[in-house]
Amino acid sequence: MISGRPDINQVLSQMRDLRSQVQAPGSAVSEVAKPGGNVEAGQAVERADFAEMLKSAVDNVNSLQQDATQLAQSYERGDEGVDLPQVMIGLQKSSVSFEAMTQVRNKLVDAYEKIMNMPI
Numbered sequence: 693m694i695s696g697r698p699d700i701n702q703v704l705s706q707m708r709d710l711r712s713q714v715q716a717p718g719s720a721v722s723e724v725a726k727p728g729g730n731v732e733a734g735q736a737v738e739r740a741d742f743a744e745m746l747k748s749a750v751d752n753v754n755s756l757q758q759d760a761t762q763l764a765q766s767y768e769r770g771d772e773g774v775d776l777p778q779v780m781i782g783l784q785k786s787s788v789s790f791e792a793m794t795q796v797r798n799k800l801v802d803a804y805e806k807i808m809n810m811p812i
Contacts, residue, residue: 749796753789760786 760782766774 749793753786753793756782756786756789 763779763782767779
């Protein structure tokens with residue numbers, strides 16, 4: 693097994709944990725809608741800060757890119773303990789995370805454009 697490569701079970705477990713955190717009471721919605729159309733005011737709970745989540749994601753991508761660049765430079769200098777597969781995996785992680793972030797950004801821009809073009 694290649695070191696530094698996440699196991700699919702670990703990834704799935706992390707995804708399940710994140711989903712349970714989002715769905716847990718007190719983490720996602722600020723008010724609960726009643727079937728009759730009323731909103732129950734006493735059910736105010738803490739909301740996840742979207743801007744903070746987005747900033748965290750961008751910081752994570754930036755960190756992966758810096759780590760990959762540092763690994764590549766270390767390999768080019770011939771530093772001990774840095775091998776080519778490790779460098780290639782780091783560069784691929786960086787590339788995939790950047791591409792995913794770009795796709796999220798594109799979806800956000802598309803959603804914003806759709807909302808702005810909605811009739812009032």
